[in-house]
Each structure stands twice: as C-alpha cells, then as structure tokens.
Amino acid sequence: QKEVEQNSGPLSVPEGAIASLNCTYSDRGSQSFFWYRQYSGKSPELIMFIYSNGDKEDGRFTAQLNKASQYVSLLIRDSQPSDSATYLCAVRPGGYQKVTFGIGTKLQVIP
C-alpha cells in the first residue's frame, strides 16, 4: 500500500461544475496535509493546507480532512478551464519528517 494514494485520472468535469479530488493516506500519525497544483511542464505550487479535521475554505477551494478515515479531499467550485492541471496531495507526519506526495490527479475542465 502506498503512503499517499490518489486516482491518477483524468477527472473530467464541465465548466462551472464542482470538481472533487480525493486522497487517502496510510500513516495515522500524519498531521499536516497539503494540496499542490501543477500545470503541465511547470513546478508544483501550494494552493491549500489543512491541519485539523473538518473543512477549510479559500475562495473557490475547500479542503476537507477526516483523520478517522485517513482521507483528505479538495473541492473546486465553479470549475474553470484554467483549473485544468494535476493536483498533488501531500502528507507530513508531525515533527521534522519528510512530506510524501501522491501520484497526482489530472483534472480536465471542459468548456
């Protein structure tokens, strides 16, 4: 079992719809969770982080964390073609341990 699992996609959604990206992790001691967006040929850029159970909203983005189920998700409301990218989930246990990335989910927003 991989430490961080994501469906590689592609996930296709129509413009204006809600895109739901999911991630599961294996280490119950994980404390920090990140979502990165990576456009083709570019470097990853951080878009959201979450530490506590529940929802965290930032503009059109909402990160959801459920530590009991070891599950973190990213919702993108009113999806735009410019949201088309690969979304990487990253998980870090407490302390100084390294961050582990998932394989990423490719999102395609269809105009």
Place this chain on the structure above:
Amino acid sequence: DARVTQTPRHKVTEMGQEVTMRCQPILGHNTVFWYRQTMMQGLELLAYFRNRAPLDDSGMPKDRFSAEMPDATLATLKIQPSEPRDSAVYFCASGLVVGGGSYEQYFGPGTRLTVT
C-alpha cells in the same frame, strides 16, 4: 519576488557522464529538498537539509547520487555516472521551519534531465 532558482533548466547528457544540478533556495529558508519526478513514480523525495545539515537521503541511490549544501545559498545534486533511468525532472524546494510546526515548500522551476 522571492523564488527558488535552479540551473540548468535542461540537460541532455550521455550515459556515464557526470551531471551537476544547482539550486538557490529562498533567502532565509532553512530547509532544502531535492525531488525527482517521473510519470511512473510521481514526485519522490531524494534528500533534504535543515540548516545545511543532511537530515534524510534515504530516497537517493547512494552509489551514484550525492547532495550537498556548501553554503546557505547553494544546494547541489550530483549524479556520477549518469544512467538513462535517471532521466526525469529534478525539483529543488525550500521552506522555513520554526520549532516543530508545519511549513510550506516552495518549488523551483526544475531541471529536466535526459540521459541518452
């Protein structure tokens, strides 16, 4: 506009040659990471440094890879000898860690390495 810089951006080399990649972290950041990204494996951590000291290089093939931070403004990743399977995009990232808290990583533009 502070950002991580990496050189070279592209490198094509023949099998057996030495490859050196350089990274300048964001000024003031105390943690530097080296990642390798391929389609099959995704983003893999090769090594990381805190205050220039290596903390974890377990993801790196020790027989051919080496990573160093000769000073706070420069991190290097060397491959000697290079092999075709080393072809990938290599990213450097930096972050500021204070105490035991979490931190954000900022990625450089990457070095696209092709070994023929």
